[in-house]
Amino acid sequence: MTPALRPTSSVTPSQQAAAAKIAAAIDRPGGVALLCGPQGVGKTTVLAAVAAGEQRRGRTVECRDLLDWLRSAAPWPGDLPDVVVADAAHRAADGDLARMLAACRHRASPACLVLAGEGRLLTLVSRDTAVERAIHLRASLRPLSPDESSLIVVPMLTAAGINATTAEGLVDVIHEIGGGIPAAMLRLADLATVVATSRPDRSLDHRDIEAIHRRLSPLAA
Numbered sequence: 001m002t003p004a005l006r007p008t009s010s011v012t013p014s015q016q017a018a019a020a021k022i023a024a025a026i027d028r029p030g031g032v033a034l035l036c037g038p039q040g041v042g043k044t045t046v047l048a049a050v051a052a053g054e055q056r057r058g059r060t061v062e063c064r065d066l067l068d069w070l071r072s073a074a075p076w077p078g079d080l081p082d083v084v085v086a087d088a089a090h091r092a093a094d095g096d097l098a099r100m101l102a103a104c105r106h107r108a109s110p111a112c113l114v115l116a117g118e119g120r121l122l123t124l125v126s127r128d129t130a131v132e133r134a135i136h137l138r139a140s141l142r143p144l145s146p147d148e149s150s151l152i153v154v155p156m157l158t159a160a161g162i163n164a165t166t167a168e169g170l171v172d173v174i175h176e177i178g179g180g181i182p183a184a185m186l187r188l189a190d191l192a193t194v195v196a197t198s199r200p201d202r203s204l205d206h207r208d209i210e211a212i213h214r215r216l217s218p219l220a221a
Helices: 013-025 043-056 066-072 096-106 120-127 129-134 146-159 164-178 182-197 206-220
Strands: 032-036 061-065 083-087 112-117 137-140
Touching: 013 032, 013 043, 013 137, 013 146, 032 043, 032 120, 043 061, 043 083, 043 112, 061 066, 066 083, 066 096, 083 096, 096 112, 096 120, 096 129, 112 120, 120 129, 146 164, 146 182, 164 182, 164 206, 182 206
Parallel strands: 032 112, 032 137, 061 083, 083 112
Antiparallel strands: none
């Protein structure tokens, strides 16, 4: 099951825009939205922002992997939430998206459906005309720009006591190594704060970031 979505203050403008588009698409019962992007680009952040907004409106929201939704019960339960978030939908087989959509529509007041996943999700949707027609809006996320990377990296470094000027100067190397992928950059930044806080003067430079990356690379291999 997908972990509970947790809103975060580190939401970039592109993520805010995607969340706003999805919220508009599911404003009424039965709305269907699609969120697509590569791993680590911030889909969970967007989904958390959407869920928080819907909960403030008094609507029930639940997020699970699509396959977990499909396995959860048969025939479909009558207690689906107002907003069904089906994550990792790119792992679906042919026909799975249609089954999920049918379950949402079977509810007395149709549940809204948010399908989220990586690039293959677009292919799955294109194979099913009924699902494709049902989608009211598609939002996509791409790697962050250097300016957007700064918005999430600098506050993290300065919160650990790193000089603001130093933090700004490290954004480019963190952005380059992380490829603009939030998850990768935040991991680098998190380990960088550990290094900096171990030093009395909270010093940190590009060589430290590169050394962290070299240590991470074998671990990832």
